[in-house]
Amino acid sequence: MVETQLRFRDDEPVGDPAVTVDSFGDQTNAAAVRLEPGDDARDLLPHLSRIKLVDVNFPAYTDGRGYSAARILREAGYTGELRAVGDVLIDQLAFMRRCGFDSFAPQAPLNAADAAAALERYPDVYTPAADGRAPIWARRHPQDGNR
């Protein structure tokens, strides 16, 4: 059972079980899908309008493919819930947030205070990602706008 520990959205959580990418194409009423590291997030792009929850599985925190999957979905305009599940650890939360994850279901519960501190530690970011934060170069050159 996937249990969300941290959630940064106000809407109602989706109760549907997430289905695999393979079966998602056939199950036209499914609104929740689960991406494994080897899945191509771009396979979901034709269906974004009906997706409310994407679980991105991290079987091991060292497998970073899920970061790219998350950004690809956000870059394509996906606005539903994007949840990191599996081996999700405190020191990866900030990177995950930056790539567009807005909820977290770690298989081992995180220390809430340490997690909150980790998410707030860095005052700025050097490079744009999927979280809309203005990178340092944009702060340095406000007149150039966000090209």
Added chain:
Amino acid sequence: MYQYDQYDHAMVAARVADFRDQVRRRLDGSMTEEQFRPLRLMNGLYLQLHAYMLRVAVPYGTLSGAQMHMLGDIADKYDRGYGHFTTRQNIQYNWIKLDEAPDILADLASVEMHAIQTSGNCIRNTTSDQYAGAIADEVVDPRPYAELIRQWSTFHPEFSFLPRKFKMAVIAAETDRAAMRLHDIGIQIVKNAAGELGAAFYVGGGMGRTPMIAPLIREFVPIDQMITYSEACLRVYNRYGRRDNKYKARIKILVHELGRDEYTRQVEAEFAHLLTQGIEPPLAELERIKAQFADPAFESGLPDTLDRSDPDFAVWVDTNTHVHKQPGYVIATISLKPVGGIPGDATADQIRLMAALARDYSFDELRVTHTQNIVLPHIGKADLYAVWQQLNEAGLGTPNLDRIGDIIACPGLDYCSLANARSIPLAQKISERFAPREAEIGELKLKISGCINACGHHHAGHIGVLGVDRKGTENYQLLLGGCEGADTSLGTITGPGFDEDGIVDAIEKATEVYLAQRGDGERFLDTYRRVGMAPFKEAIYAKEPAHG
């Protein structure tokens, strides 16, 4: 030189706090070693044979006097009075205590330095040409582009858990002094026919157990798309690089298995998409960085001659200095390869002396080279003798740049937990054996790795040595004909390996073949390329005549 603004300071300070917290959580038991390990690695903290080792980044190899001085002070305060300069233009300390590591990072931050991403499966410190900004043959100074990459890659949220480590190099001269095509991405800043700046991308080079020379995948990326193109190269790698086998996880394997054309096609598709995402810094940011790499205030009209009356000085000038772009100045390389010494090691006092010399004579600048030496890039010719005298007194005046004694050697089994054989004792023996004939032999780049990971760049040595473990004893394989730079080539193994004395003898036989067969002006490498492996092999493996 680049100077931090409030944003850079804040980011590095946050990293110090971050790591302090991570160390606290490791020591109080809320994190296991398995969870902590990648975090400490991303701060350059390894567990080596004897202790923790800290690798400090020297971005594109450039240091100020104050930074260099701090490196010396750290060696005294937290380590055992010395540091080791590496082939990645970094410095390593070998005897670090875990609970002091955050304090070291804080000291480093006070001089705008850090250890961020000096290890781990992320984008590592970007290297560059050690003569950048001082040499006449460059299109532009490559360091502003490397700094742009440093900032882009620092805490990159998508590329911090790549299949494997990722190394980039940026050059801007036709002469490649940074082994650019042996990197995961090698970038050469070029000018097109219209006079516009762009970046040529070479992707998928590397050494290790499967050495490969990076193919060119794009001749010209407009300079204001360089970061976006890099992001595309990395995204394709992050998504499709192999994760099933650590030894096949570098991007060179992906490029090789997909083929250059298919990899390039995927990168171009991703690039087209990413161009719409607004991730490229504006040119104003590049200009801001460039302004900080403006030439120092060179004096014009200085005398362009040297007093060579001291013969020892004249020898050093001939081997260890290079023509500067500004008349009246010279580029001087300090060899960290004294005869019988440990390649790349410097004591705290030597480090601080080099810092003082930079401050007093080289516009406060130093460079670390990938050959584990230090460069004073801008010395007035009138000052050179005084500089050399101080270097020489401190054991830093060895005149052997690019000679057989200027050996690249990894730390090997004396320090490294990955090593199979010792590298340093071999380097010491070789440098002692050949010191008397060094000048006669001329340019000969000898590189030693203590294991197949090739940190000692043995594939790229004119003579390369690879240490292996043969049934619990150290054994050394000999390679000939490797080269980095514009005519990059990979060395070929001569045949069966040798013990420690045997490999030194074999190298001597190889140099004898060269001396006997060399044509006019030929270096060892040239002769090898002309005559091939056969005569070398024959001499190296010839049966010893029976002694009567």
Added chain:
Amino acid sequence: MKILTGNDLRSGAVIWWDGSGWSLHVTDAADVGEHGEDIAARENAARTVVAPYVIDGEYGPEGPRPAHIKDRIRALGPTVRLDLSLKPADPAAGNWVI
């Protein structure tokens, strides 16, 4: 014999299990027999040691000696800096590792 070794979590120093605690000297090492993994797990959890592992060793004239050169170099220190090793006064100390 089986020897349990690792590094001190805080200082990083090479340490050897002596039967009741950790020693800096391999000559103090105890034969852990079949119990190496259990002791390692316990000590790991107690955060005294980092990256513990069991190696083969043999008794020599000076006491326990690791079977592999890598652990002999760990036991001594860098052979190229004997001044920093555990036998700084012995110029021939490096021969012990070969």
